[in-house]
Amino acid sequence: MGFFICLNLFFVLLMLFYYMLDVGIAIDIITPSQFIKDPETLSSKDGNFTLGFFTPQNSTNRYVGVWWKSQSTVIWVANRNQPLNDSSGIVKISEDGNLVVLNGQKRVIWSSNASNITTSNTSSQFSDPGKLVLMESTRGTILWDSFQQPSDTLLPGMKISSNKRTGEKVELTSWKSPSNPSAGSFSCSVVQRINTLEVFIWNETRPYWRSGPWNGGVFTGIRWMMTSAYLTGFRSEDDGEGNVDVYYTIQNELQFFIYNLNSQGESQLKWWNDGVKEMQVKWTSHESDCDVYGICGAYAICNSLKSPICSCLRGFEPRNQEEWNRQNWTNGCARRAPLQCERDNNQSTSAERKEDGFLKLQMIKVPDFAEGSAVTPDRCRSQCLKNCSCVAYSHEDGIGCMSWTENLIDIQQFPSAGLDLYVRLAYTELADKGSNKSIIITITTIIGTIIIVVCVYLIWRRTTNHPAKLWQSIKSTRRKINKAMLFNNGETSHELMSDNVIGELSQVELQELLLFSLEKLVTATNNFHLSNKLGQGGFGPVYKGKLQDGQEIAVKRLSRASGQGIQEFMNEVVVISKLQHRNLVRLLGCCIEGDEKMLIYEYMPNKSLDAFVFGPSKNQLLDWMKRFSIIEGIARGLLYLHRDSRLRIIHRNLKASNILLDEDMNPKISDFGMARIFRGTTEDQANTSRVVGTYGYMSPEYAMQGLFSEKSDVFSFGVLVLEIVSGRRNSSFYDDEHALSLLGFAWIQWKEGNILSIIDTGIYDPSHHKNILRSIHIGLLCVQEHATDRPTMAAVISMLNSEVAVLPPPSQPAFINMLSSRSFEESPRFCSINTVSITDIYGR
Numbered sequence: 001m002g003f004f005i006c007l008n009l010f011f012v013l014l015m016l017f018y019y020m021l022d023v024g025i026a027i028d029i030i031t032p033s034q035f036i037k038d039p040e041t042l043s044s045k046d047g048n049f050t051l052g053f054f055t056p057q058n059s060t061n062r063y064v065g066v067w068w069k070s071q072s073t074v075i076w077v078a079n080r081n082q083p084l085n086d087s088s089g090i091v092k093i094s095e096d097g098n099l100v101v102l103n104g105q106k107r108v109i110w111s112s113n114a115s116n117i118t119t120s121n122t123s124s125q126f127s128d129p130g131k132l133v134l135m136e137s138t139r140g141t142i143l144w145d146s147f148q149q150p151s152d153t154l155l156p157g158m159k160i161s162s163n164k165r166t167g168e169k170v171e172l173t174s175w176k177s178p179s180n181p182s183a184g185s186f187s188c189s190v191v192q193r194i195n196t197l198e199v200f201i202w203n204e205t206r207p208y209w210r211s212g213p214w215n216g217g218v219f220t221g222i223r224w225m226m227t228s229a230y231l232t233g234f235r236s237e238d239d240g241e242g243n244v245d246v247y248y249t250i251q252n253e254l255q256f257f258i259y260n261l262n263s264q265g266e267s268q269l270k271w272w273n274d275g276v277k278e279m280q281v282k283w284t285s286h287e288s289d290c291d292v293y294g295i296c297g298a299y300a301i302c303n304s305l306k307s308p309i310c311s312c313l314r315g316f317e318p319r320n321q322e323e324w325n326r327q328n329w330t331n332g333c334a335r336r337a338p339l340q341c342e343r344d345n346n347q348s349t350s351a352e353r354k355e356d357g358f359l360k361l362q363m364i365k366v367p368d369f370a371e372g373s374a375v376t377p378d379r380c381r382s383q384c385l386k387n388c389s390c391v392a393y394s395h396e397d398g399i400g401c402m403s404w405t406e407n408l409i410d411i412q413q414f415p416s417a418g419l420d421l422y423v424r425l426a427y428t429e430l431a432d433k434g435s436n437k438s439i440i441i442t443i444t445t446i447i448g449t450i451i452i453v454v455c456v457y458l459i460w461r462r463t464t465n466h467p468a469k470l471w472q473s474i475k476s477t478r479r480k481i482n483k484a485m486l487f488n489n490g491e492t493s494h495e496l497m498s499d500n501v502i503g504e505l506s507q508v509e510l511q512e513l514l515l516f517s518l519e520k521l522v523t524a525t526n527n528f529h530l531s532n533k534l535g536q537g538g539f540g541p542v543y544k545g546k547l548q549d550g551q552e553i554a555v556k557r558l559s560r561a562s563g564q565g566i567q568e569f570m571n572e573v574v575v576i577s578k579l580q581h582r583n584l585v586r587l588l589g590c591c592i593e594g595d596e597k598m599l600i601y602e603y604m605p606n607k608s609l610d611a612f613v614f615g616p617s618k619n620q621l622l623d624w625m626k627r628f629s630i631i632e633g634i635a636r637g638l639l640y641l642h643r644d645s646r647l648r649i650i651h652r653n654l655k656a657s658n659i660l661l662d663e664d665m666n667p668k669i670s671d672f673g674m675a676r677i678f679r680g681t682t683e684d685q686a687n688t689s690r691v692v693g694t695y696g697y698m699s700p701e702y703a704m705q706g707l708f709s710e711k712s713d714v715f716s717f718g719v720l721v722l723e724i725v726s727g728r729r730n731s732s733f734y735d736d737e738h739a740l741s742l743l744g745f746a747w748i749q750w751k752e753g754n755i756l757s758i759i760d761t762g763i764y765d766p767s768h769h770k771n772i773l774r775s776i777h778i779g780l781l782c783v784q785e786h787a788t789d790r791p792t793m794a795a796v797i798s799m800l801n802s803e804v805a806v807l808p809p810p811s812q813p814a815f816i817n818m819l820s821s822r823s824f825e826e827s828p829r830f831c832s833i834n835t836v837s838i839t840d841i842y843g844r
């Protein structure tokens with residue numbers, strides 16, 4: 001009894017001790033004259049993050065680290081491999097300007113090691129949530145930040161990366177144990193193969209877990225990501241020169257989510273539960289033993305719901321039956337019947353030569369060593385069939401064709417979600433054994449016949465009642481035939497590709513998207529009542545609605561009259577369902593019932609940007625800072641579209657009325673009906689015979705030659721920037737004495753140094769003069785005549801953030817030679833290209 005009281009007392013004292021340690025002095029910046037010594041701390045402005053000294057549980061060593069809220073959630077450690085053995089440590093700026101940790105003997109045990117410091121007048125503080133930076137005090141240039149050297153935790157904004165060329169890596173490294181932060185045996189890093197990308201956890205050098213290939217939005221081998229399409233929080237950036245960054249972005253701005261690699265080699269998604277004041281695990285990479293890399297060996301599949309969990313793929317048998325029975329699966333399985341193509345090679349020509357085939361497996365985490373190529377599913381299959389060393393293939397949007405030539409290793413079957421995997425088998429293995437096949441065929445035939453008879457009867461009943469419906473069905477069939485013909489003629493390979501995307505989508509994606517019933521939407525919008533109409537989009541009106549649970553939605557109802565609507569509809573569904581960014585409008589689901597096709601979006605209470613920028617009375621509502629943050633937001637949204645790894649998207653219809661504003665006036669790009677997906681990194685430009693978009697926002701090469709690329713979106717962005725700064729539509733120049741377009745006007749004023757006259761008088765603010773000028777400059781750079789002269793969106797963002805100090809002078813914008821917008825339309829040069837048909841689909 002006495003012993004327990006003692007123990008309790010000990011713990012109380014221990015708690016008190018920790019408490020006292022916490023109550024050091026907290027400062028918010030370290031400068032050459034201001035340092036912290038144990039137990040003082042450095043705090044972020046909001047107080048959520050702290051840099052200070054801590055002692056892990058069951059340890060006596062002191063470490064310098066950053067924690068979130070409490071010392072039990074350390075997210076970064078500086079001196080992880082050189083602990084302090086007492087509480088005499090100091091964190092300060094050293095003579096050379098670096099941030100250093102000193103021990104009691106004033107010896108440097110850790111340094112930020114920034115190589116190019118030119119001044120010793122540096123300081124250190126928190127910038128972004130959780131990011132400790134070292135910067136030049138006078139100029140504010142960042143010299144080093146803690147996100148460059150991750151410990152075992154990914155915070156929003158951090159990245160892991162790998163460089164194929166230099167072999168450099170940014171990776172997570174686990175702690176040795178919960179009481180020892182020094183580098184443990186597990187690490188988490190990005191692995192690049194031919195056109196595919198995965199994340200691996202390694203035990204020393206052996207793979208321990210893998211994420212499955214990245215499809216541009218999610219990791220295909222992580223089931224919860226595949227089932228919760230919107231909230232994955234990752235994005236990748238490929239510089240095309242061998243370096244790939246995988247960023248963890250903000251998952252949910254209301255809660256704090258981090259990924260942590262623990263000392264057992266598990267990666268865990270954790271979130272801060274403010275109710276109980278501790279971190280809770282939402283997902284772990286080790287959900288079952290199937291998540292251990294290659295647990296079943298080659299050509300075997302792991303299913304955690306089965307017992308035993310491992311089984312050989314069909315057509316394969318254990319290499320060592322006796323070991324396999326003892327549940328030692330390391331040796332895996334081997335092919336039973338040799339492939340036809342292998343026998344062909346051995347010249348043992350047999351009389352009855354039967355081509356190999358593929359066994360389809362569903363809901364699969366595909367094997368390791370996938371190699372990607374951008375071809376259609378049909379090409380993917382035939383390519384694989386042609387090459388005897390290809391043992392399996394799979395096709396997925398956002399990756400394209402994947403094929404395997406080695407042992408198939410680390411295959412897992414999920415109860416839901418996952419990819420389809422096609423495994424090459426000899427003909428004899430594919431043909432169903434036994435006689436029950438013929439019975440099945442007979443039964444299917446009989447049932448099929450009955451269904452057909454019933455259907456025909458029902459259709460006959462309906463069509464005789466409604467002649468109009470018969471006409472509809474004929475029309476829709478004809479439309480399908482037309483589409484098929486177009487498909488066979490094949491305009492360009494790109495056109496073919498996007499049609500294929502749509503084909504696949506209809507089976508796979510639509511199931512995963514939330515499908516709303518027509519009835520629900522009718523109720524939500526009060527039967528599409530006129531008073532709920534928000535506006536008229538390209539293919540039909542948009543209505544506001546309220547679901548039964550109170551959620552407000554915007555419903556875009558495709559008008560039945562627009563014959564071309566269907567392709568754009570599907571396009572929009574594919575494109576948007578893959579995207580997830582705070583500056584893109586979120587698609588909640590869709591509805592397809594009969595002739596009705598609808599898209600359901602999150603509702604944006606503040607309507608679109610044009611209402612605020614161009615409205616005569618409203619323009620006072622948006623001051624310059626607001627406008628600037630809108631410009632930045634649009635830029636970030638566009639960058640995400642252009643550079644989202646393997647899924648590169650050209651929006652093609654960017655304009656003020658397509659920028660929606662949420663309640664905090666954050667911009668969200670909407671309307672992806674015209675968007676085009678580019679595959680791979682080889683294709684940069686496409687050629688279309690069908691030019692769609694909006695006059696005034698279209699780049700010259702697109703309007704005149706049908707050529708579009710990222711730079712056509714950059715052009716539209718430039719027009720948008722000039723509109724936001726000037727508060728004028730280009731059409732407002734129509735009656736001006738000079739009869740110039742907006743671009744012409746801005747250019748001439750710029751050249752004459754009369755820049756103030758470009759700026760909307762209502763928003764001009766002398767304290768932001770430089771910043772406004774810079775924006776006009778960037779706008780002009782974006783609308784330059786030659787696409788190659790225009791900056792990329794990544795460069796635009798650097799310029800907006802003033803990371804690029806000196807901007808190049810802009811050259812003359814496009815369309816300047818055409819005196820007015822009217823003459824632009826009547827320009828004979830333009831009209832001579834009569835194959836180009838311009839449809840201002842969204843014009844209001």
Ligand SMILES: *[C@@H]1O[C@H](CO)[C@@H](O)[C@H](O)[C@H]1NC(C)=O
Binds near residue numbers: 048274
């Ligand atoms: C800091 O924490 C509080 C409470 O959890 C939260 O409301 C706030 O948004 C956090 N700030 C940041 C920058 O994460």
Ligand SMILES: *[C@@H]1O[C@H](CO)[C@@H](O)[C@H](O)[C@H]1NC(C)=O
Binds near residue numbers: 058178179
């Ligand atoms: C610390 O040691 C105690 C007793 O040995 C043990 O129960 C506890 O799990 C340890 N904590 C950590 C974080 O290692």
Ligand SMILES: *[C@@H]1O[C@H](CO)[C@@H](O)[C@H](O)[C@H]1NC(C)=O
Binds near residue numbers: 085086
């Ligand atoms: C701490 O380590 C230093 C050398 O790094 C040593 O001189 C000193 O005696 C140690 N102190 C304790 C209390 O072990």
Ligand SMILES: *[C@@H]1O[C@H](CO)[C@@H](O)[C@H](O)[C@H]1NC(C)=O
Binds near residue numbers: 110111112113
């Ligand atoms: C800084 O450089 C020194 C010497 O090159 C090296 O020993 C140390 O590990 C480096 N520290 C960090 C944090 O990279």
Ligand SMILES: *[C@@H]1O[C@H](CO)[C@@H](O)[C@H](O)[C@H]1NC(C)=O
Binds near residue numbers: 114143
């Ligand atoms: C050196 O400093 C510049 C900015 O001053 C920075 O862009 C660059 O990345 C730094 N180089 C290294 C190796 O840190």
Ligand SMILES: *[C@@H]1O[C@H](CO)[C@@H](O)[C@H](O)[C@H]1NC(C)=O
Binds near residue numbers: 121137138
């Ligand atoms: C360091 O920079 C700060 C901020 O610009 C300035 O106030 C201070 O005088 C500078 N100190 C030295 C020693 O140059």
Ligand SMILES: *[C@@H]1O[C@H](CO)[C@@H](O)[C@H](O)[C@H]1NC(C)=O
Binds near residue numbers: 264
């Ligand atoms: C990691 O590898 C070591 C051998 O290097 C092994 O003893 C240990 O069990 C492995 N850990 C796990 C979790 O597999």
Ligand SMILES: *[C@@H]1O[C@H](CO)[C@@H](O)[C@H](O)[C@H]1NC(C)=O
Binds near residue numbers: 328329330
């Ligand atoms: C499984 O079999 C391999 C040899 O095929 C052997 O090296 C290994 O020790 C066995 N594992 C177990 C757990 O028996």
Ligand SMILES: *[C@@H]1O[C@H](CO)[C@@H](O)[C@H](O)[C@H]1NC(C)=O
Binds near residue numbers: 387388389390405
């Ligand atoms: C078959 O595929 C392998 C591996 O991708 C490749 O090295 C080989 O050249 C291919 N053979 C043919 C005939 O295409």
Ligand SMILES: *[C@@H]1O[C@H](CO)[C@@H](O)[C@H](O)[C@H]1NC(C)=O
Binds near residue numbers: 687688705707
């Ligand atoms: C685009 O297509 C048109 C007509 O099909 C052709 O005349 C033109 O040369 C093509 N342009 C490029 C750059 O491929």
Ligand SMILES: *[C@@H]1O[C@H](CO)[C@@H](O)[C@H](O)[C@H]1NC(C)=O
Binds near residue numbers: 695821
């Ligand atoms: C200007 O805007 C009007 C109306 O939106 C459009 O019809 C015209 O083509 C635009 N012209 C130019 C040169 O921007």
Ligand SMILES: CC(=O)N[C@H]1CO[C@H](CO)[C@@H](O)[C@@H]1O
Binds near residue numbers: 605662663
């Ligand atoms: C400028 C403006 O109209 N802002 C509104 C945006 O939407 C929120 C929520 O509906 C309103 O509170 C703002 O007044």
